[in-house]
Amino acid sequence: MTAPVPPATPVPPVPAAIDAHHHVWDLAVRDQDWITGEELAPIRRTFTLDDLEPEARAAGVYATVLVQTVTVAEETPEFLALADGSDLVAGVVGWSDLTDPGIAGTLAALRALPGGDRLVGLRHQVQGEPDPEWLLRPDVLRGLAAVADAGLVYDLILRPHQLPAATRAAELLPALTFVLDHGGKPPIAARRSHPWSEDLRALAALPNTVCKLSGLVTEADPRTWTVQDLRPYTATLLDAFGPDRLMFGSDWPVCRLAAGYGEVVEAAHTLTSHLTEDERRAVFAGTATRVYGLR
Template identity: 70%
Template sequence: MIVDAHHHVWDLSVRAQDWLTGPGLAPLRRDFTIDDLRPEAAAAGVGRTVLVQTVTVPEETPELLALADRHDLIGGVVGWTDLTRPDVADELARLRALPGGRHLKGIRHQVQAEPDPEWLLRADVRRGLAALADAGLVHDLVVRPHQLPACVRAAARHPGLTFVLDHLGKPPVASGATEPWASAVRTLAALPNTVCK
């Protein structure tokens, strides 16, 4: 079975997607639903997909889990919760108890928006990452190239947690200047608990 490891859905009447700015993203400024995805997935031979969070709000993850509960096409959900909250382990358990909670496979945070390039190394974040490992979940990394060294250190400090690098760590494709991105990705890839999509 082919699994699409990363897709999004959104309804702009429910919440804005603030990242959809600029003329280049104009074609994406519309609703995208499971009904939009289903024929595309079938045409590509995709049997299951992983639904991934788009915005950093607590309401979205329960909505994604409920969608997974209703649609067999969704095999897993990577949601969001605040990894810095003191009760993050309890929150992960609460999410898993919701309708569709069995589909929760991981958590991601928009680290790319954090001003601190070492956000992943903060003590409160490390506690959250440990809770993910204890819960048997993965952590999706949505980062920019200058944050990759912190990803390497975080993955090394949490060998029991799988780190999934989203969007290849957003390499500078337009400029063609692949360093230091390429070296940082090679270092991250050498760790046994890292994968990329």
């Protein structure tokens, strides 16, 4: 007779976690023109902090970083106002036109708004730029230098073929911290790792780069993904950046295309269960606190 298999030991969560990457949007205020087609239909509705908060608290998350969704200047002041009235949002990664010669003044003005002290970084939808070397344009590099001068960080949302340009930009701007969102979007659904893994390691070799353990469930097959599908890619991220330069993010509500908030948190705990307690604290809180300067 075969002995029964004991149940898997639950992975203990860290006592207090930070979600370093989520979104909100209100379709009554502004359309999200990227939410098109049948595949994205489940998230084509309004998502608010009131929707997020109970799920975050239930998962042991006590603070978050709210990240831009569209390249509209009005969104960032709105997000800062939300953060100013929230006990949950500790930081905002907003958007401003990097190519604007007056970007330094724009950033100063944003900082002076209610909630302006929560502005921790900027992001642009580089993944949508047809030029794979958009980050290396002289006007973009000038804007990125202004971001560094303002004491902010820069989030990179891009596709794998754009990683080499990001690496070169990080080399040219050593004073600016670059945060790679969603692990650089590895081709998980295709079960490939090259050339993503090599280009990722080149970026990670630079000391002014950090990465988010986020967005992986939607890079896998959203209908059939398992933790095992994610494990090789998470292992690469951990090996390349180390826990002190890796931070957890839910990518809520986009993650809902593949998994609920609690499922994403649980998967991240499972994928990091082999780390020491101090290393797990870095991934789930310490890195985000340090890099974004969260209160």
